[in-house]
Amino acid sequence: MTKSAEAIFMRLLRGVYTEPFAAAQDKLRECARNDVKNLVMKTKTILQNYLFVLPAVLIFSIFYIYPFYKVFTLSLCQWDGIARFDFAKNFIGLRNFIELFQDKIWWSAMLQAGYITLIALTFQNALALMLALACDRDIKGGNIYRVIFYLPPVLSEVVVGLVWKWIYDGNYGLLNYWLASIGLSNLVTDWLSNPNTALTCVTIIHCWKGFGWGFIIFLAGLQTIPRQLYEAAKVDGASSWQMFKSVTLPLMAPVFMLVSILTVLGTMQVFVLILSMTGGGPGYHTEVPVTRILASMVRSSRFGYACSQGIMFGAVLLAVSFVQIRLSKYMKQA
């Protein structure tokens, strides 16, 4: 538009006025119309783009934003979850959070969840990756393995809890039986009641149940790497380790980040397994944040405090994920 206006203006300036005024005006109008049309088109496009995300955003706002807002306001109140709620009456400001910062049991529960997460990030995902790599090659019976490795996540937590409890049982469990039969009876102990081993045992079970997830996501990612790249590398004489380093790693980087974020988020929120195996005991040794929140909510009837625990938990997870994303971006550049 501006170009045509400029041209006309220049012509006027030069005094060379070949076209009649009306025609010039028409051209101006057409330009304006085109511009409006473009603007309308642009807005229409943007509005249509919004339509793509509309259903997601709608559902999200109703079922997440609103409860989140409620939990946030409740965290500033003292409420037992039963009495008629009156915001003005129950408001206590940041007292819940102040108490939370000093709550030793809460922070040790956090650390314990963190311990499980660390092990999951390293061992569980390493195992998942190895298995995915193994199944990615055209190996005999690959299909069967793929099915079997996904069985643990499919099983319900109740079954997992019951079976592993039996395996770990101090007197009649399979683990102690096997240890004794291969002559390691000095290692026999009551795995789930011994404060030194309880947490690690629960961790092992969680990893066992969880590696199937990493496995299928890694496998899906590996499958999207075009075979030609591997073949080209082989022609160039690369060994499997070199192929892994130069082809697999860089292309799988976003998938690695995805899996590590999901692992952290999923593992920190573990609780059904804990409840069915140890109930948080012995003492407080296998407590995790979510079991503490449930205890505050249902057993101690401190709803406001439970909400503040929830918010604090979310903040910690958010911070950890943020750090993870930053780290991976930094590594990408390196």
Add this chain to the structure above:
Amino acid sequence: MLSLFIIFLSVFLVSCGPNAQNKEQVKSIKVWHWMSDRENAFLELAKRYEKETGVRVNFELYAPSDTYTQKVRAAAQTNTLPDIFGILGEKRDFASFVKSGYVYDLTEEINKDQGSWKNKLFAKALGVNEFEQGNSFEVKPGIYGISIDVTNIQMLYNKDLLQAVGVDNPPKTWRELVEVNKKLKAKGIQGLVSGWGETWMIDCFASNYAFNIMGKDKVLDTIRGKVSYADPEWVEVFDLFREMRDEGMLASGVVTMVNKTAEQLFANNRAAFAFNGSWCVNVYKGMNPDLNYGAMLPPKVSDRYPMTIWGGAGSSFMVNTKSKETQLAVDFLKWMTDTPQQVFLSKETQGLPSNKDSLRDIPMVLSQFASAMDNTTHPNVWGVSESPLVIETFDKGIQSIIIGEKTPEQLAREVQKVKEREMAKKTVN
């Protein structure tokens, strides 16, 4: 692709359709309960009631109890409670429900006709659902719930295992218990098993011995804050657990055991003693009908005060004040606690009825439980309640003593510290 879309759309529309809620012309009341084991018995009772009175009773089951609690509380917030429901949890939660106006006051109905309803029930059955004059929860005094059974928690002993070490009579004192355990240990038999992974069970055991060692008044005074938890008699209570650990009297894994696991072990003759409630009769029968066992009070430590056990109302129901059919609901509860129904329930569930006249045809062990009802007490009838954080420190601390992480003196000091913090909070408010 299009076909898939059509399938999806039709499925979607079907799910949006009416949800099979026909308008009932018949008068009906709704009951929410959590007792999966009794669902069949309840459905049978509902059928009988409809035949007798024409009123339909809809029993709806929501399990497990934690989920049930959440559902009831959520429904209370939206005024969508059913006609009859139960309140699980501590007395302070019950008080909160009553104060917020969700629970119908049954005192008038109970006392009607010179107390005809009241006199049918065990006094202990009423106590748990009653708020007395001057209670610390500031609830208007009265009876707000009705229990359909009673229970108490005692010690069980395996007759066969004890005879195998030459013990014909179960131990009556703590010293005897320790001696018997030495014999059991020599033969490789486990001593006491109980679901002490569930903290309330530990609380119960400790409380029983606290009553025995220092008497009811001192225990209540401790809750009121007048006596310290670091008092030597409390240390004596904690020390019992240390002794059990040192003498190897406890079954392995007791601190993370849920009651159900403990029941399995005892039923399968793998432990000589158990600490469990009267509901165990039904459980043991299902797992091992040949189990040869009996019930007894926990062996006393001191002779100064009586050994008291926890007992009283088992499962209770309350009526919703906002219900449109309060009279129908009350009538149904009256009927459920009437003799014929109580006899039926007691037989079906092998439990103790709340109705005095219904103790018939019960197995021997159950009558042993019934005879101990006079020794019972329950936190809900004390009129004061301890703060949940103190209870948690107390219970989890005992678990720590059992696994050797704390000494009784340490725990006593810790509990007192938490108690002082909680009492300070109360005065600030």
Add this chain to the structure above:
Amino acid sequence: MKEGMKYKIERFLKDSVIHILLIIVSIGCLFPLLWMVGSSLKTQQTIFSDMSIFPKNPMWGNFYLAWTKGGFGIYFLNSMLYTVTVVFGIVIIASLAAFAFSRLKFPGKNILFYMLLAAMMIPLPGSFVPLYVLMTRLHLINTRIGYILCMINVGLSFSIYLLKTFFDKMPVELEDAARIDGCSRLGIWWNMALPLAKPAIAVIVIFNSLNVWNEYILATLIFSSKNLMPLQRGLMIFQGIHITEYSLLMAGMTITTLPIILVYLIMQKHIIKGITTGVIVG
């Protein structure tokens, strides 16, 4: 020749080691499943005393008993309905949104995406009560559609994030080519993005099917009518306050686990297929 032999031996050893590893892990995975099936064939009395995996007198009738006692008929249909609709809903809604976040421009795109991401990172354990109150006010309580919408929300953040990761890897040149050919955005989404992200969609289908199929707490809170309840509800019948009917419970669990395994079997083929249609040129 020697070189060839050495290579073959090396390869054989490598493969054997890998096979051994795979077999060990497989046994670890299969064991609980076998124990579950074996336990469903035992009786209540022998379930903890009988240590063998497979009992001598298998009680096949337990499966029938579990089905009838648990009232599985209607619960099964309900669970299937919820799983199918929720998964379908999530695939459509999440892929549309992920496509927009990955490929389209609109103001506030980043903010919205990070908010959705934050939802994944800020869990709300205990948001049940506000959710319950909200749904009662919207008259969605005790309705199928209410539960379905709730469950769609549960799986949304993760699905959008996963799909966006896969959509980002889609080559821009192909998209530009399609656009020049006059393909609409919706067309690109349907014809290009979805097929290319098949492995990711398969993962989402499996993940969300599992979530919905095993979900229990929300279902108990939201539903009051028995005929709306899903399968997990039926399993609860076997877990009484004092008595758990273990063999029936295990039988019930076996029944509930089978369909999910089926879904996985079907979906895992798509994870394998990946890109085979030669869309990518090198």
